[in-house]
Amino acid sequence: MEKSITNNKKMIGVVLLIILALPIIVQDNNFRHIMILFVLYAALGEAWNIITGYAGQTSFGHAAFFGIGAYTSTVLLWKFDIIPWIGMLIGGIIAVVVAIIVSYPAFKLTGHYFAIATLAIGEIMLQLFVSWEYVEGATGIMLPIKENGYKYMQFHPMNKLSYYYIVFGLFVITVITAYIVGNSKMGFYLKAIKENPDAAQSIGINVTRYKLYAMMVSAFLTAIVGSFYAQYVTYIDPFMVFPLALSMQIVLITVIGGLGNIYGPILGAAILIPLSQYTRIIFGGTGKGLDLIIFGALVVIVTIFQPNGLVGLFENLFKKIKKKEAINDGKLHDVS
Amino acid sequence: MESYMMSVDNVTMKFGSLVANSNVSFNVKEGEIVSLIGPNGAGKTTLFNCVTGFYKPSSGKVIFNGADITGVRPDKIAKLGLTRTFQIVKPLKSMTVKENIMTGAFIRTNKFSEAEKIAEEVMERINLIEKRDYLSSSLTIADKKRLEIARILATQPKMIMLDEAMAGLNQTEIKEVMKLIVTLNKQGMTFVIVEHIMEAIMPISDRVVVLNAGVKILEDIPQNVVNNDEVIKAYLGEKYHAKNQKS
Ligand SMILES: Nc1ncnc2c1ncn2[C@@H]1O[C@H](COP(=O)(O)OP(=O)(O)OP(=O)(O)O)[C@@H](O)[C@H]1O
Numbered sequence: 244m245e246k247s248i249t250n251n252k253k254m255i256g257v258v259l260l261i262i263l264a265l266p267i268i269v270q271d272n273n274f275r276h277i278m279i280l281f282v283l284y285a286a287l288g289e290a291w292n293i294i295t296g297y298a299g300q301t302s303f304g305h306a307a308f309f310g311i312g313a314y315t316s317t318v319l320l321w322k323f324d325i326i327p328w329i330g331m332l333i334g335g336i337i338a339v340v341v342a343i344i345v346s347y348p349a350f351k352l353t354g355h356y357f358a359i360a361t362l363a364i365g366e367i368m369l370q371l372f373v374s375w376e377y378v379e380g381a382t383g384i385m386l387p388i389k390e391n392g393y394k395y396m397q398f399h400p401m402n403k404l405s406y407y408y409i410v411f412g413l414f415v416i417t418v419i420t421a422y423i424v425g426n427s428k429m430g431f432y433l434k435a436i437k438e439n440p441d442a443a444q445s446i447g448i449n450v451t452r453y454k455l456y457a458m459m460v461s462a463f464l465t466a467i468v469g470s471f472y473a474q475y476v477t478y479i480d481p482f483m484v485f486p487l488a489l490s491m492q493i494v495l496i497t498v499i500g501g502l503g504n505i506y507g508p509i510l511g512a513a514i515l516i517p518l519s520q521y522t523r524i525i526f527g528g529t530g531k532g533l534d535l536i537i538f539g540a541l542v543v544i545v546t547i548f549q550p551n552g553l554v555g556l557f558e559n560l561f562k563k564i565k566k567k568e569a570i571n572d573g574k575l576h577d578v579s
Numbered sequence: 580m581e582s583y584m585m586s587v588d589n590v591t592m593k594f595g596s597l598v599a600n601s602n603v604s605f606n607v608k609e610g611e612i613v614s615l616i617g618p619n620g621a622g623k624t625t626l627f628n629c630v631t632g633f634y635k636p637s638s639g640k641v642i643f644n645g646a647d648i649t650g651v652r653p654d655k656i657a658k659l660g661l662t663r664t665f666q667i668v669k670p671l672k673s674m675t676v677k678e679n680i681m682t683g684a685f686i687r688t689n690k691f692s693e694a695e696k697i698a699e700e701v702m703e704r705i706n707l708i709e710k711r712d713y714l715s716s717s718l719t720i721a722d723k724k725r726l727e728i729a730r731i732l733a734t735q736p737k738m739i740m741l742d743e744a745m746a747g748l749n750q751t752e753i754k755e756v757m758k759l760i761v762t763l764n765k766q767g768m769t770f771v772i773v774e775h776i777m778e779a780i781m782p783i784s785d786r787v788v789v790l791n792a793g794v795k796i797l798e799d800i801p802q803n804v805v806n807n808d809e810v811i812k813a814y815l816g817e818k819y820h821a822k823n824q825k826s
């Protein structure tokens with residue numbers, strides 16, 4: 244069977260290597276900061292893609308899992324001196340538990356109703372943390388300063404590269420997970436559920452269970468990225484880690500890049516993160532929200548002209564080039 | 580006492596005040612081909628939905644291989660070996676033919692390579708092997724119907740329920756589906772078939788159940804059904820009646 248480019252391990256490896264090498268080669272802290280955000284959002288997009296791109300269950304509330312990850316590792320470090328690596332894992336597990344509790348009833352809803360329910364979950368989390376005194380409510384938490392190094396995931400602010408290695412590692416985990424899911428029984432089942440739940444059921448697929456699996460994986464991955472984020476910015480409050488804007492950014496990045504495709508979130512983040520950073524730099528404080536307006540416009544354009552996202556655009560180009568080559572080689576058979 | 584592979588026992592299905600199935604009962608023995616006929620809106624698809632778990636019947640019971648499957652989820656019923664196709668085909672559009680069939684095969688295995696193997700075998704058997712890499716959305720209606728059957732064959736069922744697998748096909752294609760059913764049946768597969776094309780199913784059916792307005796009005800061997808005046812006039816239409824009279 245002809246391998247599609249999205250299934251090509253070598254291709255994925257090359258893309259990852261380039262992403263890893265860029266901030267090592269370019270020794271500019273501003274650039275490295277943008278690379279960290281790029282990889283962080285790409286990782287969030289990969290995680291979100293599993294439940295929405297693969298399984299077709301639109302989540303507008305992924306900030307909930309991100310915030311849970313951020314708060315769990317932070318609180319554990321702050322109150323109990325537990326290293327963020329363990330905090331990250333526990334945050335992931337708590338996110339999974341929350342995902343199960345909220346998704347199980349939410350999966351009874353379909354389509355737009357499910358999406359609205361997830362939206363509510365994100366907002367509920369925000370309000371919950373704003374009013375929760377144990378975690379300092381709206382005031383937020385400043386991370387205690389520990390010794391520099393990988394153990395506490397704390398480095399000199401000028402040492403962006405070490406932070407980069409960590410978030411890149413998490414990103415690779417999300418990419419590998421997405422690849423494994425996409426090319427396994429689970430991926431087939433999720434796609435079947437997305438395409439046609441009745442057909443899926445008729446061939447033995449427990450629709451609710453597999454949607455739940457997808458949500459659990461997605462929530463875990465989102466939460467561990469949230470833990471990293473807290474370590475990187477060293478201060479968190481509910482409005483930073485639970486905002487609707489974050490949920491929406493994850494959605495936009497993946498939709499623009501390409502739903503249900505490994506390269507989608509990478510491409511989407513590669514375009515949108517620098518864009519949002521530079522609009523902020525250019526327009527200063529007033530630029531707040533401008534990036535979202537541009538994102539929104541892009542989504543409209545992309546969904547109208549290229550529903551498969553930018554990846555779809557590239558795949559079509561790729562196919563056309565191959566077709567041309569085949570014609571030139573005089574061995575064109577079925578290229579459909 | 581005779582043992583049946585499936586017993587539909589007094590199944591009633593109401594949608595509000597509409598009674599789509601009213602106390603319908605029939606049995607299917609292992610290795611049989613039983614056809615379910617009746618005019619549009621007779622309740623055939625509804626009965627399929629009740630039997631395969633897509634609807635929970637308002638009352639009545641369905642027994643499959645000794646297990647009470649009334650109101651059991653469709654995926655569980657499929658795991659027990661009872662699967663159905665849909666009147667309106669439901670291909671997994673973004674997947675290739677092979678991937679569609681593999682999705683069915685995963686019911687009995689977690690291994691990718693094993694699912695591939697099962698899909699290959701099914702595609703060979705059902706004449707889809709040349710189209711294995713076609714996107715299922717690009718198939719002709721005949722191939723889409725064939726794919727529906729292939730996908731459930733990959734679940735390695737004990738009984739197959741076909742809901743108008745021949746509708747919209749031309750004569751040659753209908754013959755092919757008939758041949759496929761007969762071949763599978765010879766290999767031991769049990770069938771319940773809903774079909775409007777009498778010429779196609781009468782010759783291959785062991786028994787025919789006639790539904791009208793949700794009620795079972797007759798159950799007999801094909802010859803008796805096609806010669807039953809009441810059935811011909813009321814349920815197969817005047818045209819078929821007239822044609823039969825001529826010959
Ligand atoms: N989900 C539903 N809700 C309400 N009414 C329904 C539903 N499904 C079927 N019906 C009604 O039940 C009756 C039987 O429909 P059904 O689809 O079972 O008929 P059928 O014998 O399969 O007809 P056809 O030959 O046209 O496929 C029809 O009057 C139909 O409108």
Ligand SMILES: [Mg+2]
Nearest residue numbers: 623624625666
């Ligand atoms: Mg019908």
